[in-house]
Amino acid sequence: MMNAILITMILALLLPIYEAWQDDNIWQKMLAFASIATKTSILILVVAVLRDDWTIGVVGVLILSVGNAALMLLAHVLRRLNEL
Amino acid sequence: MIGYLDLLLRLTIWFLLTADLSPANIFIGVAVAFLLPRSSTKRAVLKDWLHVLWEILQAIPIAYLEALEMIFRPHPQEVQTREQVKPNRTLGLIFLDIFLITFTPKTIVLKYQEDGWYKVHWVRRQRRGNGRVQERGGPETP
Amino acid sequence: MIDALSYGLMGLGVVFWFWGTWPLLGHRSVLYKLHSLSVSDTLGSMAVIVGLLLKIPKEWPLLVLALISLAIWNTVLGYVLAYCSTEGGGND
Known part of the structure; x- marks a missing residue:
């Protein structure tokens, strides 16, 4: 059961990856990246539970709690670049 | 202190x-x-914070309801409105207001203007009000 | 009972993921996609984490932290992306 959930989640992860590759608009790409970031960290948590290895889970929780600060900074940099 | x-x-x-x-x-x-260093901005009032905490707890089921609504009935329409910020909000409370509005899937705050307005972006079901900016005074009602 | 509920929540989360990520491939505005992403990435992922929480209740402190930070960061990122993508065009 957990395996099935994991595989469907990986399939869902392919959608934003494909979108990031095929769309040339930078904001659409950023959206896809944000989606990839969240989905992978949730996947890490699911894998941790599946393998019953909570050290992996701690990594996932750390990633989630540090957050997508880098993406936010990048968004601001891009906004500034567009203003020039 | x-x-x-x-x-x-x-x-x-x-x-x-x-x-x-x-x-x-x-x-x-x-x-x-x-x-850890502390900021020295305006002190928050406990009552306001408890109120906001309660609103966050309420927002979670509302957000899920809105999500289900969006799934079962398509919301193809995009609308922008302006909402007024409630008076006497500290910066932290304004942040929480923005958080609450953006957390529910049908609404996203685009911009907080210094003169006390939010720009809010909505998705809607109806055909009317096509993409124009509406002005409204009171608190948000869909 | 608890098991069924936990799988149910994870299933709901995965359904939200697919529903909300699918519009990403279409040709809608960034803001419209942001609305559907907030369904999938915030609410869907929260459902998945609550499902995991029911499966391993003994790790509740970390999972609750994950839940809270997920909700906050994703929402704030949504706001930042909305703000930056509309301001950059210089149409304000």
């Missing part, structure tokens, strides 16, 4: 992160919470 709400927030994060209630860990947590 010291923002005790601030301290409480830090200690909560610390205990959730370490999940350890031994005396040594409690001591480290309290020490770190005191040592």
Whole structure:
């Protein structure tokens, strides 16, 4: 059961990856990246539970709690670049 | 003197992160919470914060309901409105208001303007009000 | 009972993921996609984490932290992306 959930989640992860590759608009790409970031960290948590290895889970929780600060900074940099 | 709400927030994060209630860990947590720098902006009022906390708890089921609604009935329409900020909000409370509005899937705050307005972006079902900017005074009602 | 509920929540989360990520491939505005992403990435992922929480209740402190930070970061990122993508065009 957990395996099935994991595989469907990986399939869902392919959608934003494909979108990031095929769309040339930078904001659409950023959206896809944000989606990839969240989905992978949730996947890490699911894998941790599946393998019953909570050290992996701690990594996932750390990633989630540090957050997508880098993406936010990048968004601001891009906004500034567009203003020039 | 010291923002005790601030301290409480830090200690909560610390205990959730370490999940350890031994005396040594409690001591480290309290020490770190005191040592971290504090901001000296306007003090928050406890009553406002409790109110906001309650609103966040309410927002979770509302967000899920809106999500289900969006799934079963398509919302193809995009609308922009302006909402007025409630008076006497500290910066933290304004942040929480923005959080609450953006958290529910049908609404996203685009911009907080210094003169006391939010620009809010909606998705809607109806055909009317096609993409134009509407002005409204009161608190948000869909 | 608890098991069924936990799988149910994870299933709901995965359904939200697919529903909300699918529009990403279409040709809608960034803001419209942001609305559907907030369904999938915030609410769907929260459902998945609550499902995991029911499966391993003994790790609740970390999972609750994950839940809270997920909700906050994703929402704030949504706001930042909305703000930056509309301001950059210089149409304000």
